[in-house]
Amino acid sequence: MRALQRGLALLLGLVKTFRLALPKLGVGWMFALLTINFNRITIGELGVAAFAVTTMLGLHYFFSPFQVIAGRFADRNPIWGLRRTPYLLMAAVLGSLIFLTLPSIAVAMGNGNPLGYVGGFAALITFGIAIAIMGDTHHSLIAEVTSSRTRGGVISVVWTFTILSTIIASVIMQQVMPEYTPALMQRLYNLTPLIVIGSAVLGIIGIEKRLTSGELAAALEAAQQVAPARNPLRAAANALRDNSQARGFFIFVFLAIFAIFLQDNILEVFGGEAFGMSLKETTGFQQVWGGGVLIGMILMGIASSIFPLSKRFITTLGCLGTAAGLAVMAAASFTGQASLVRPSLMLMGFFTGFFNVGALSMMMDMTVEGATGLYMGMWGMAQAFGNGASSISSGLLHTGLIETGLVSPALGYTLFFGFEAVVMLTSALIIMRLSVERFHGIQQSYLTRSDFTRAMDSGAVV
Template sequence: MGFLRLVIKTLRLATMRLGIGWMFALVTFNFNRVAIADLGAIAVIVTSLIGMHHFISFFQVYWGRFADRYPIFGYRRTPYIFISGVGASLIFLFLPYIAVGLGSRDLVATVEAFLLMAVFGVFMAMNGSASNSLVAEVTTPKERGGVVAVIWAAIIISGIVSAGVSRVIMPEYSHEAMRQLYNLTPIIAVVTILLGAVGMERRITKEEHAALLAAQPQESVSPLGTFRVARQLMGTNTHVRAFFFFVLLAIMGIFLQDAILEPFGAQVFGKTQAETAAYQQAWGAGALLGMFSIGVISSIFPISKKFIASLGGLGIAAALATIAFSSITYQPGLVYPALLVMGVGIGFFNVGALSMMMEMTIEGQTGLYMGIWGMAQGLGNGFANVFSGGLVTAMIGTGLFSPTLGYSLIFGFEAIVMVVAIGILRNVSVQEFKGLTKQDIGTVLAMDTAS
């Protein structure tokens, strides 16, 4: 019975994230391809737009701390997951029109696009913090590797499904087909959140919540106060600071390719929309293989989460170097095998790094710490999008380099970033973090109260 309950819990937590995976996939593999390659929008504007909602992720720290302190009807996670998921999904009703405006380089449409993505970013920050905190609170350390593997497998599957659905509904770009595809998003978000999240969280009583708050010094929960606490924690605890920058750089190392992979296929190898959509499926299949295999292995054998993350990161770097080589030598046959290897590396990395993230929290402050790690993820994604678009525009858009050489340099740079991130991870210890944090958190929050 215990195993069956774990399976049901895992599947429900995974279902809860399906709508988010659908949304991220549409933005990163479809919207950017349509806007840049089909409608002629300026690459750096589109990738900066996609990256903007990641920069808003600094709100994860605020929402995490806010939810820790202000439950809704006794629930600290579920209401925030529902509100944020539904709110974010409604943005997709407007994106087909935004893509047309960006393609015509209309200033009003560009401003509207950035405003919409800012709102999307606030909702995603709330959702990321609440979802990760819920997973951390309803799983044990022993369960976590397998649960994280299944959740991220579900996210990637939803991305693969969205790629397949887009290939059916929109094999070639048309405004009507894009609207039909994007209008599915609110339905998918509502259904998956209801099936996955409702009833998962245990309702806490007022007395239990008061006891949790009493265990920590009282502090303001304003955005500025929250960000000050996060900054001070990174300043006083070397493991918090090192892990933050590891997550930031590693996410950059993974996702710098995300917004430019499909345009790369179109501009270097002349691939169609349907063909470049298969890129998402290739690395997604590898990620599924990697997560399932390492999830099973880590649940049986006591493998270090740091080792798993490091191994995955090095695999990603090797795959990116191969893609860079395929571009400069014009060998399209190398891209799919490299994407498969990259996916396996991402699978390993997700299980190792996300399990470490959930272990690097303390009771009563789960939302705060998951918010800090989520902010690092978001900033990494944001910088990845801005840098990728900026590099494409500066190197290729200006005619400085040919697409084959320009993309080769970009993917090579991405591989180096990932190697640097793994180097930083060597200095992080979950055990030392636990020992330091219980003392540091009281000191930092006391400083916040006095200020």
């Protein structure tokens, strides 16, 4: 009987974990449309300046601080006793409906209509706000409905769903839109509300516990108590100023994320311009890279559980391997060897999987008890700014090198991927000089009592 109860509890736990991960399918679908399809169509097929497109696509990263605002508001303003579910669903509806307008916006931009650019920026600013709300409410829901013992496993499954969703999305794109026509693009983007809202509803309805009137009053009182009296950004700045290891790690995260994702918005364009690949062929790039990431994460996860590998070693190995993959991609562009593209993507993805395992673990170690939220918020901000800067810079480099005719596409992309490899090697040199032990030693020496209080206040809400 007890075995049956344990089996049933395990099954229910697995179903709950699966449901909590489902909303990431919709999020991954939206990001895949933007970074795999929308960028290729607007830049490669419609001739829109890459800098304009990648700037639009990078906007949402700079709305990451909006998560703090959304989280505070949801804490203090439950709807029907629920603080996460209604806000996540509303954000899913808002974010997904934006995609219905993007095919028309792309055509308008291609025709040089200024209203197309205005509409594009407005749509993606709105998307940035919606995705910030979805991110905060989803992560808060996971934190509130899981125990500390099971949370790590749930987060691993959620991360896996995020990668899988982009692979699945690229397969669907290949089938629905093998070549560009406005009608096929609209048909593809019309799937977005169904996928995003459907995955959110199936994933979270009934998961969150509805608060009673007494619980609601207690939750509102707690939300008032944890609201910081001081500026959390100032507390973060003080932490970076006082701890050279924290400052170095912030720079490392920014540079590594910048290097990994600099090619994200122009990779499909590269396949078309450098090798004349079709839309269907370049859409498959994400499957190769994402598959490499999953394999790398799984293998390193197993290896690190068997062998005493340091997190810094894993992270450094990931940086060096990713740089090697970027170097092979640069060689493919320079020599015109299209056969090297997919192996280099697999190599990049495989070692990016190593990087994910090591760097995410180091982020959790590079925190201070009582101010975990502050430090995780700092590392998250470094990631967001690295992503945003890479998105804008990729378009700027493409426009400055290739669209202006300054260099040929082959040489331009050689310089592009070579630059990424150099930045990745630089990040490897930085992480080799950092230490979790030195971080905590400096923190204990420099963090005054008032700073620690400020960090605790900020960490409650970041």
